[in-house]
Amino acid sequence: MSTATALRESKADAAYPPDATDRRLIVATQEGLPRVSRPYHAVAEKLGISADEVMARLQRMLDGGMIRRIGAVPNHYALGYGANGMSVWDVPDARVRELGKKIGELDFVSHCYHRPRHLPDWPYNFFAMVHGRDRAEVEAKVAQIAALLGDADRGHTVLYSTRILKKSGLRLGG
Amino acid sequence: MMDAIDRDIINNLQGGFPLCERPYAEAAAGLGLTEDELIRRVESLLENGTLTRFGPMYHAERLGGALTLAAMKIPAEDFERVAKIVNGFPEVAHNYAREHQFNMWFVLATETPLRIGEVIGEIEKATGYTVYNMPKLEEFFVGLRFEA
Numbered sequence: 001m002s003t004a005t006a007l008r009e010s011k012a013d014a015a016y017p018p019d020a021t022d023r024r025l026i027v028a029t030q031e032g033l034p035r036v037s038r039p040y041h042a043v044a045e046k047l048g049i050s051a052d053e054v055m056a057r058l059q060r061m062l063d064g065g066m067i068r069r070i071g072a073v074p075n076h077y078a079l080g081y082g083a084n085g086m087s088v089w090d091v092p093d094a095r096v097r098e099l100g101k102k103i104g105e106l107d108f109v110s111h112c113y114h115r116p117r118h119l120p121d122w123p124y125n126f127f128a129m130v131h132g133r134d135r136a137e138v139e140a141k142v143a144q145i146a147a148l149l150g151d152a153d154r155g156h157t158v159l160y161s162t163r164i165l166k167k168s169g170l171r172l173g174g
Numbered sequence: 175m176m177d178a179i180d181r182d183i184i185n186n187l188q189g190g191f192p193l194c195e196r197p198y199a200e201a202a203a204g205l206g207l208t209e210d211e212l213i214r215r216v217e218s219l220l221e222n223g224t225l226t227r228f229g230p231m232y233h234a235e236r237l238g239g240a241l242t243l244a245a246m247k248i249p250a251e252d253f254e255r256v257a258k259i260v261n262g263f264p265e266v267a268h269n270y271a272r273e274h275q276f277n278m279w280f281v282l283a284t285e286t287p288l289r290i291g292e293v294i295g296e297i298e299k300a301t302g303y304t305v306y307n308m309p310k311l312e313e314f315f316v317g318l319r320f321e322a
Contacts, residue, residue, distance in 0.1 A: 015236040026232060033229035035217045037196055037209060055193045058230060062193075066236040069189035072216070073227040079184070086272065086279070097312065104314030112314040115243065118306050122245075122276065127308075159276070165269035166261040166280070167226060 015064045021049065025057055033070075077164070081131045085138035087145060088124035089156040090117075096126055099152055103128050106148075108141045123155060135160065176224065179207065183215055184224070191229075240287040241267075242309040244294060245276040246301070253277070256301045265293045276306070 018026065024047050033039040040058075044051040061067040076084065091099055096114045103126075104112040111129040128145060132138035138158065146153050176184075182205055192200045202212035219225045234241045248256045253271070260266055260280060269280035284290050294305045 017238050026237070029229050030232060031229070032220070032227045033191075035198075035213045035220075035228070037198065037213070039197065040193070041195070051195070059193050061230075061232075064236065066233050068231045068233050070191040070193070070230045071189045071228070072184055072187045072219070072225050073231060074184055074188070075223055075226045078222075078224040084270075100312065100314035113243075113310040114312040114314075115308040115310055118308075121247075122306060122308075127243075157274070159272040159274045159279070161270040161272050161279075163271040165257050165271055165278070166266055167268045168266075 015066055018061075018066065021047070021053075022057055022061065025054060029058075075167075076131060080133050083132045083135045083138045084161045085130045085132065085135070085142065086159045086161070087128045087130050087142050087156060088159065089126040089128070089145075089149065090123045090154040091126050091149060091152045092154070093125065095152050099149060100126065102148060103145055106141075106145070108132070109145075124157075130158075179205075179211075180215060180219060180224070183212065183219070234283045239283060239285050240290050241284075242282050242290050242307055244280055244282055244297075245306045245308060246278040246303050247275050248278050248301075248303060256303065259300050260297060263293060263297060265289070 025043070028043050028046055034042045036042050038051070040054045041051040044054045047054070058067065058070070062070065100112055100114060103109055108130055109128045110131060111127070113127045115125060115127055117123055117125045130138050130141045130145075132141060138160075142156070142158055146156065186205060187201060191197055194200055196209065198212050198216075199209035202209050205212065207215075216225070216228050220228060246256070246260075257269065257271075257278065260278065261269055263282075265282050265284050267281045267283040269278065271277060272279050282290055282293055284293060290307070290309075294307055298305050
C-alpha cells in the first residue's frame with residue numbers, strides 16, 4: 001500500500017459526523033474564507049463562537065479528512081490547462097485495483113477511479129483525468145497510460161471538455 | 175495578467191493555509207510578501223477568475239454526504255435547454271460539456287446517499303432523458319496540484 005493510500009485510509013477512520021456547529025461552520029466557509037487580516041475571527045463573530053473554536057474545529061476536520069485541504073482552488077482553464085481530457089478505459093474488473101494503483105501514481109493523473117459500466121452504451125470501467133496545456137500533451141500522456149496497461153487495455157477513448165456549464169463546488173444547505 | 179508573484183501564490187498556497195490568528199500574514203511571510211499584498215492579490219485572483227475559491231475544500235462523503243458522477247446523451251439541438259434544467263438543481267456541483275455521444279457530465283453532491291437516486295429521478299423526469307449514474311467504486315488518487 002502506498003503511503004498516500006495508507007494516509008487516506010487512516011484519515012477515513014478519524015472522520016466523524018459533523019455536529020450542528022460544524023455544519024454552521026461549513027456553510028459559513030464553503031464559499032471561501034474572508035480576505036481580511038483575521039479571517040477565522042471574522043467567521044467566529046458571524047457564528048457567535050470563539051475564533052479558537054473555529055480553528056480547533058477546522059483542524060479536527062482537516063485531521064479527519066473531512067477537509068481535504070485549505071488554500072487556493074485554481075481554475076485550471078485560467079492557468080492555461082485548456083485540454084482537460086477524461087480518459088476512460090475498459091479493463092478487466094479483476095485487475096482494476098492493481099492497475100488503478102499504478103496509474104494513480106503518475107504525476108499527470110489527477111483523479112483516478114473505478115466506476116460501473118453501462119453496457120452496451122458505456123463499456124468503460126476505469127477513469128483517469130489527464131490535464132494538459134493542449135490536446136497533443138494530453139494524447140502523449142494517454143499513450144503512456146496505454147503502454148502501462150498493456151493488454152489490459154481492451155479499449156479506451158478520451159473525452160475533452162468543451163465548456164464548464166456550472167462550477168459551484170460542494171454546497172451544504174444552511 | 176498573472177506575474178511571478180501570482181504564480182508563486184498559486185503554486186504554494188493550494189493547501190496548508192495556516193490555522194492561526196493571522197494566517198495571511200504567516201503565509202505571506204513564507205512568500206516574501208506583506209499580509210496586505212497577499213490579501214489584495216488573492217482578492218484579485220478571485221475577481222479575475224484565476225481562482226474559483228480560497229478556503230477549505232470539504233470532502234462531501236466524509237461529512238456524511240454523497241457524491242456521484244453522472245452523464246447524459248443530449249441531442250445538440252436540445253443541449254442548452256437541458257443544461258439549464260440540470261444546472262438549476264442545487265445538488266449539481268459541476269457540469270461539463272464534453273465531446274462525445276455522452277456529452278453532458280456532472281457531479282451530484284447530496285447530503286445523504288439516498289438523495290442521489292432521488293435527484294437522478296427528478297432530473298430524468300424534468301429533462302426526458304436518461305441519466306447514467308457512474309458512482310466511484312474505488313478512488314486511487316486525487317492530488318493534482320496545478321502549476322501556474
